[in-house]
Amino acid sequence: LTYAWIFNEYPTFVHQDSRRFVSQETGNLYIAKVDTSDAGNYTCVVTNTVTNTKVLGPPTPLVLRNDGVMGEYEPKIEVQFPETVPSAKGTTVKLECFALGK
Numbered sequence: 001l002t003y004a005w006i007f008n009e010y011p012t013f014v015h016q017d018s019r020r021f022v023s024q025e026t027g028n029l030y031i032a033k034v035d036t037s038d039a040g041n042y043t044c045v046v047t048n049t050v051t052n053t054k055v056l057g058p059p060t061p062l063v064l065r066n067d068g069v070m071g072e073y074e075p076k077i078e079v080q081f082p083e084t085v086p087s088a089k090g091t092t093v094k095l096e097c098f099a100l101g102k
Contacts (some may be wrong), residue, residue: 006043006056013052015043025096027079031062039064 003022005014014020014029021030027046031038040058048054079097087093 001026002047002049004045004047005029006045008040013045023096034062034064036061036064 003026004023006012012045015024016022018100019032022028023030027044029042029044039062041061043059046055046057046085081095081097084097085093
């Protein structure tokens with residue numbers, strides 16, 4: 001399976017950059033330092049690479065609050081590394097680790 005996200009409507013996909021990341025492990029979309037241009041509807045697209053079929057989830061709205069209040073999150077590191085990661089010599093291994101909080 002591969003994961004991607006549509007922003008507002010097809011064919012505008014979320015492109016990964018220094019603020020946006022799509023986990024190919026969980027399908028989650030992470031956005032750092034959200035700003036007004038990020039407000040809108042996000043739809044997850046899951047693709048079966050064997051059959052090349054796609055399934056779209058329901059749109060999820062991202063709405064910015066105007067009152068300046070932000071949810072409080074205690075800082076934590078999200079790590080779910082397996083005990084060992086087998087890999088072939090010369091291949092690229094990607095480990096996902098996220099720092100969350102305010």
